[in-house]
Amino acid sequence: MDPDGPRAPAWSRDAPPAVRTPCSRGRRRGPSRRSVASVQARRSTEYPAVPELPRTGAGPDPELRPWADLPADILGLVLGCLPRADDRARLRSVCRAWHGAARVHGRPPPPLPLLALSDFSVSIFCVDGTMTGVRRIWLPSRDLAVDVRCVGAFDVWLVGVQLNEGRYFGDGRCFLMNAFTRDVIPLPPPSVTTDFIDAYSTSLPIANGTGTVHCAVNGAPYVMSFCKVVLSSSPDPNSNCVVAAISVHRSAAKLALWQPGMTSWCVCDGGCISKFSDIALYQGKVYMFSKVTTNLFVFDISEDNSGLMVSYVERCIMELPEVMDSYGQRWNIVEWHGKLLLIVTYLGGAEGWHNICKIGVFEMDLSTNPFRYTEINSLDGDCIFISPCSSNSFRACLYDRVKNDLIYFIYPAKNASTFDKFVYNMRDGTMMPFAGEIKEDNFWAPNGRVLNPTWLFPSE
Missing domain, CATH: 1.20.1280 (Monooxygenase)
Structure with missing residues (x-):
């Protein structure tokens, strides 16, 4: 850590290239006296001398203070x-x-959000609603830069994972990195072969539903490839930060939990996890929305000698309204003013955001089952930023020039061949294109794999 405080982020330093001037070989010669005199004469006419101001008191000149x-x-x-x-x-x-x-x-007030692309390059949201050009973050070592992708964020921390040599072997490394200081906190690798030392597992029935959820710590060998990772807080020293990750590998989905002190993940699988749409950590619980049953599943988390463990799973029924001419839906869970919002995008038959039928924003009442929900048409001066790996609300009203009551979407299109990038106005229901400054190539790997972006919300 720099003793003078945080360094300027490596991706923000745009040093001008060195300028090389041609010179003849051999001994270097300075300018002739005639050329010096001519330059001085020319400057004396172009830039008249500024008269020296009289000093008004003892002590150093205020204009010369460091x-x-x-x-x-x-x-x-x-x-x-x-x-x-x-x-x-x-x-x-x-x-x-x-x-x-x-x-x-x-x-x-908190700075404006940043968009971290999967390859650890960033684009910054501006007050006029545009995005800056893409700049690459300098990773602290070369070995971290190989096959790395960003899959989550919290405050100034990015979550990075690396593929094993063969993509079918899952992720080989997982870490947290501060986007400004480049400090790295290693996490257990998502794919390991365990020796069953201190193994602990449990199977939990799903309350108010069918099926079970099986959870294990230090259990059988597992292979995972993280696609979204969320944190409950910044991983500061002595914090109780909880990390929840969703893995999708060979069409099989798992939920993984971790907190400081654990040497491996608590890995959970079950029918309610296999078809997830979104996940959130809220008030010490994991909320997961299923795109098959359109129900919300709540995972209670407890802590014992083995670390984190799921202690209770419940299905919470959601009876969302239907929209005419809608052929599909997309769901996102966002925390806003200490509440959970469910944002439902009703998709039309054709591809692209131009054919979205409706976007509904529902405030959920978690005190009942079935959950009660209320559709809202204002964010009280806030904005919401949604991406596949990280979504959150932002106090846009703290800045005079930032428009509010808007929802910014950057998400793979329905057919996953392009990205939908648009902004939705909650006041009048209109939609406009967004983030045209970011080229489509930034969302795709050379092998054709989708590189999902992540919104980053620094606290200061």
């Missing part, structure tokens, strides 16, 4: 006017005094 002596309140005001996380990191990285002043003087 930048490190700028008052903390001024730096705090400047920081609050920078809506982008990379610009704020640049300010804090200038020197120790600026870093300390930025921390002390108040707390500015």
Whole structure:
């Protein structure tokens, strides 16, 4: 860690290329006296000399004070006017005094979201609703940069996984990386061969439903390939961060749980997991929406000597309204003001976001079963950003120039041959294209594999 505080993110440093000037071989010769005199004469007419201002008192000239002596309140005001996380990191990285002043003087509103692409490049959301060009994040080592993809995020932390040498052997490495300091926290590999030491497993019936969920820690060998990973909090020292991951490998889906101190994942499988649509960690529980039964499943999590373990599974019935001419649906779970929202996209028969029939936003009441829900048409000045690996709400009203009550979608289209990128206005129900600055090639690997993007929401 830099003793002067966080460094400017590696992906934000755009150093100009070195300029090389031709010179003759041999001994270097300086400019002639005649050329120097002519240049000085020309400059004297182009740039008149500025008269020296008289000093108004003893002590150093205020105009010559070092930048490190700028008052903390001024730096705090400047920081609050920078809506982008990379610009704020640049300010804090200038020197120790600026870093300390930025921390002390108040707390500015959270910076605007970033979109992390699967290959660890980023694009930044701007106040006018556009996206910046794509910049690659410098990974801390070369071995981490091979076959790596981003599958989740929380605050400034990105979740990365790497494929084994053969794609059918699942993921070989999993880690958390700070997008600004590039600090890395290793997680247990998603695919391992265990020796059944300290093995523990349990099978739980699904309350208010049928079937069972089998969970095991240090159990039989397992192979997983993570497609979405969510965190309950930042993985700070002594935190109770819980990590929940969804694996889809050879059409088989599993739920994996982990927290600091565990040497392997708690792996769960069952019929309700096999056809998931979205997953969220909320108030210490895992919520998973099934696209087959259109029901919400709730997993209670307990902690024992083996680490995390699922202690109870319940099916919660959802009776969502139907929409005429809709031939399919897509569901996303988003936390908003301490509540869970279910966002339902009603798909039309043709491909592309232009043919979406309706987008419904439902506030869920989790105190009853069946769940009660209320359709809402406003986000009280907020916006929602949705992607396959991370979705969240954002306080857009904290910035005067950022429009609110909008939902930004970046998601694979129904046929998975292209990406839908559009913004939905909750006030009037209109839709417009979005993120045209990001080329379609950024969402696809050379082998044709989909590279899902992840929204990143830094807290400061």
